[in-house]
Amino acid sequence: MPSILEASEITKSFPGVKALNGVSLALESGQVHALVGENGAGKSTLIAILAGVNQPDSGSLKLRGEQVSFASPVSARRSGIAAIYQELTIVPWISVGENIVLGNEPVKWKCGQIVSRDVADETARNALARLDAGDIDIHMQASRLSPGQKQLVEIARILALDARVIVMDEPTSSLPRREAERLLNIIVQLKESGKAILFVSHRLDEVAEIADTVTVLRGGRRVLTAPIGQLDRHKLIGAMIGHEISELYPPHVELQKTPLLRVDGLTRRDRFANISFELRRGEILGFYGLIGAGRTEVMRAVAGADPIDTGAISLDGRRLAPGSVAAMIASGIVYLPEDRKDQGLALHMSVQENIILSILGRLSSYGVIRSRRVSALTAELVKKVRVTGALDRAVVNLSGGNQQKVIVARGLASGADVLIFDEPTRGIDVGAKYEIYCLIQELAREGAGVILVSSELPEIINVADRAIVMSNGYIYGEFDRAEFDERAMLTAAFEGLRTGKDEVAVL
Numbered sequence: 001m002p003s004i005l006e007a008s009e010i011t012k013s014f015p016g017v018k019a020l021n022g023v024s025l026a027l028e029s030g031q032v033h034a035l036v037g038e039n040g041a042g043k044s045t046l047i048a049i050l051a052g053v054n055q056p057d058s059g060s061l062k063l064r065g066e067q068v069s070f071a072s073p074v075s076a077r078r079s080g081i082a083a084i085y086q087e088l089t090i091v092p093w094i095s096v097g098e099n100i101v102l103g104n105e106p107v108k109w110k111c112g113q114i115v116s117r118d119v120a121d122e123t124a125r126n127a128l129a130r131l132d133a134g135d136i137d138i139h140m141q142a143s144r145l146s147p148g149q150k151q152l153v154e155i156a157r158i159l160a161l162d163a164r165v166i167v168m169d170e171p172t173s174s175l176p177r178r179e180a181e182r183l184l185n186i187i188v189q190l191k192e193s194g195k196a197i198l199f200v201s202h203r204l205d206e207v208a209e210i211a212d213t214v215t216v217l218r219g220g221r222r223v224l225t226a227p228i229g230q231l232d233r234h235k236l237i238g239a240m241i242g243h244e245i246s247e248l249y250p251p252h253v254e255l256q257k258t259p260l261l262r263v264d265g266l267t268r269r270d271r272f273a274n275i276s277f278e279l280r281r282g283e284i285l286g287f288y289g290l291i292g293a294g295r296t297e298v299m300r301a302v303a304g305a306d307p308i309d310t311g312a313i314s315l316d317g318r319r320l321a322p323g324s325v326a327a328m329i330a331s332g333i334v335y336l337p338e339d340r341k342d343q344g345l346a347l348h349m350s351v352q353e354n355i356i357l358s359i360l361g362r363l364s365s366y367g368v369i370r371s372r373r374v375s376a377l378t379a380e381l382v383k384k385v386r387v388t389g390a391l392d393r394a395v396v397n398l399s400g401g402n403q404q405k406v407i408v409a410r411g412l413a414s415g416a417d418v419l420i421f422d423e424p425t426r427g428i429d430v431g432a433k434y435e436i437y438c439l440i441q442e443l444a445r446e447g448a449g450v451i452l453v454s455s456e457l458p459e460i461i462n463v464a465d466r467a468i469v470m471s472n473g474y475i476y477g478e479f480d481r482a483e484f485d486e487r488a489m490l491t492a493a494f495e496g497l498r499t500g501k502d503e504v505a506v507l
Contacts (some may be wrong), residue, residue, distance in 0.1 A: 002065070004029050004166050004196045005081065007051065010059035012045050014397075019045040021060070021364035023221045025197040027165060034228070035200045037240050038387070038429040040399035041217040043200050046087075047167050051083035052076030052197070074103070084161035084171050084257050090142050090150045098122035098139030100157045116181060129155035132182055146291055151326045152306065155183065166190065170201045173427040178290065184210050202429050204233055216240055248430060249462040250438050252358065252481075257282045257465075260449040261333070261418050263302060266311035271297045272473040275311070279418065279449040285441060286464030287453045289493050294473040295453050296338060299420045303335030304328035334416040336407050336454070338423035345403060347396040351387060352378045354395050355409045381409040386435055401432030408439055419443060422453040437463055457486060 003026040012020040020042045027033050037043050047285065048054040050061070052070030063079055070076040073083070085460050090099055099491060101120045124138045133152045136145075155171055168187070172180040180203075187210055191197055201207055205216060207228070212232060216224040216239040224239045257280035264274040272294040279285050300306040304322040313320045320331050328334075341366040345354055355378050379393055385405040387398075395406055404424060411419050421440065425504045440463065444450050456461050460467050461484045469477040469492040477492030479485070 003027060003062075006063055007050065008060050008062070009047070010049060010056045010061075012048065012049060012054065012056050019220055020049075022055070023217065023220070023222045025198075025215055025222070025225075027068075027198055029164070029194050029196050030191055032191050032197045032199050032210050033205040033417040034214045035198055035217065036202070036204070036207060036214060036218035036236060037400070038399075040402070041240070041429075043217055044169065045220075046217070047085075047169055047198065047200060050076070050165075051081060051167055053083075058251075077103070077161065079164070080162075080411040082158045082165070082169065083167040083169070084154050084162045085169050087227060088150050090145070090153060090156055092141070092143035094142060095139050096121045096136055096142055096145070096153055097121055099142050099153055100127055100138070100160050102157065104157075104161055105334075106475040118337050119233065119303065124159050125157070128152070130159050130186060131156055132399060137237050139256035143312050148441035149291070152179070152337050155186075159186075161202070163195070165196045165198070167200075171199075172201065172203065172206060176265055180206070188248065201431075202427065204236055204430070206232070207236070212385040218242060237430055242428065248442055250434065252462075252465075255443060255463075256433055260316060261316045262312075264314075265299065265310045266313070266466040267309050268297065268301055268306065269309050272301075272470075275475060277475070277478075278470055279447055279451060281308075282444050283466065284444050284450045284452055284464045286460035287451060287470065287491060288455070288457060288460045288467055289470035291455070292472070293470040293493065295470050296422055297473075299335055299451065299453055300468070302328075303333055303420060305335065308433055331417070332415075332417035333420070334411045335420045336411050336416070336422060338426060345395050345407065348394055350392045350394060351382065351398070351406055352391040353405050355413055376410075377413060381412055384412065385409045385439060398427075399432075401428040404428055404436065405439075408436070412443075416448065418449045418451070422449040422452065423455065424452070425454075425456070425459065444499050457489060460484075460489075461486065469493050 005027045007023065007025045009165070010023045012022050013016070023042065026045065035043050035046070039348055045054065050058050052073045052075050055069070057073070068079060070079065077132070091102065096446070097120060101123055121138060125134065128134050128138070131152050133156070136149060136152065142150070142153065151171065172183055184206060187197060187199065199207070199211060211228045214226060214228055214236065215222060216236065218240060259278060260281045261279040266274050267273045275286070275298050287299070288506060289295050297306065301308045301322065304325045304327055309320065311455060313322055315332055320328070322328055350375065356374055382391065385408050387402050387405045387409065395403055398406070424436050440450055440452065452460065452464055465481050467479045467489065468475055469479070469489055471477065471493050476495040477489065479489060
């Protein structure tokens with residue numbers, strides 16, 4: 001079958017790095033072509049070139065056999081190529097419906113070019129309905145959406161276009177299993193309708209499920225292209241990192257644990273109710289649940305980022321007053337947020353500046369920062385978490401995995417007793433995931449208490465010592481490691497949706 005879009009010998013360099021080096025890729029109608037590789041392998045650069053965001057230094061693009069050059073994303077979309085990026089492009093101050101038709105607004109000619117509001121609303125509703133997300137109000141301001149809902153709106157925007165080629169960069173990264181499976185079914189339907197789909201994902205089980213062909217990038221080069229039937233998980237991982245790894249998770253280590261953090265009856269109206277749990281030193285406590293379960297809201301409250309109505313938080317037997325993030329950091333509790341771009345990092349500041357943001361007061365004398373101490377501390381932390389890149393490099397130029405490690409380094413810099421990791425491996429490759437898991441275990445071995453919030457149940461089962469399952473703002477299950485059972489934990493995650501408690505409706 002002839003290719004609909006073909007990239008040949010694409011090379012692209014940025015200051016200090018060659019992101020792509022002679023990469024070729026061919027997409028066919030009616031097929032899903034998966035693109036995999038570690039963070040920094042060149043995947044995002046390649047899809048940016050296909051979508052018109054960047055132009056190659058050398059090489060060529062052919063669309064239906066004709067050589068093309070896209071000067072902008074608008075040019076690519078007009079040629080029938082649409083992209084969904086890993087980093088969300090939702091405009092927060094306009095409505096959901098306006099986001100879905102943005103750049104593709106239906107117009108009517110009457111007293112000039114005016115957007116047809118009725119047609120725009122119908123287009124937005126139809127796109128959300130295809131995702132089984134019709135419960136999202138198209139008139140709601142987009143800033144009120146959860147990260148998972150924002151991802152669904154991004155996908156709905158693409159569905160509203162009649163593109164021949166669809167590029168998806170980690171489209172399921174913020175979705176729990178049910179929503180992710182729904183999206184994968186939609187991708188299969190799009191394939192069966194004749195679309196050519198480039199699917200970028202770190203979730204190799206998804207790649208195995210829906211891909212027809214897989215291309216692996218490593219260090220800016222293509223190292224493998226093959227039908228999915230000729231590959232298994234270990235071959236893919238070996239091609240991605242250049243060597244085999246025997247396990248995706250580090251071996252579990254049992255430690256002696258003593259009480260550290262206690263949360264009693266924590267409640268915030270319309271978010272969560274009666275949340276009580278204990279965290280011990282040396283323990284990794286998993287928090288699992290579907291989108292909207294209230295996990296992140298609870299952790300933000302524990303960390304002082306959001307207010308609570310009732311309840312108590314104690315650390316080492318001391319009652320805390322969670323009035324602010326700064327107060328809780330000073331008490332020994334640090335929250336590492338799931339949205340590293342918007343909430344976790346100052347993207348245009350350097351690695352070093354990001355690491356010391358929360359401890360500037362401790363690194364200064366009479367308002368003057370002690371540069372030697374800063375350099376020594378950050379160099380030690382960067383080595384410990386294995387960040388690739390110079391200390392003075394802007395964080396925006398790092399891969400997703402390295403950005404996550406910078407957030408971890410900041411948490412370590414605080415010397416916290418309790419570290420809350422909210423979706424720490426979202427959107428990062430298998431090699432970086434393994435390193436994050438090892439760091440979490442190392443923190444526990446050193447005596448910290450770690451809370452791991454994740455929508456990936458295998459991650460909870462393989463990393464945590466104990467797990468709490470939330471649904472609809474309540475705790476519906478608590479499991480010791482010996483009791484971990486995927487079916488039972490999933491049942492608990494859906495329990496709140498089944499019983500539908502009236503007191504809490506998590507937004």
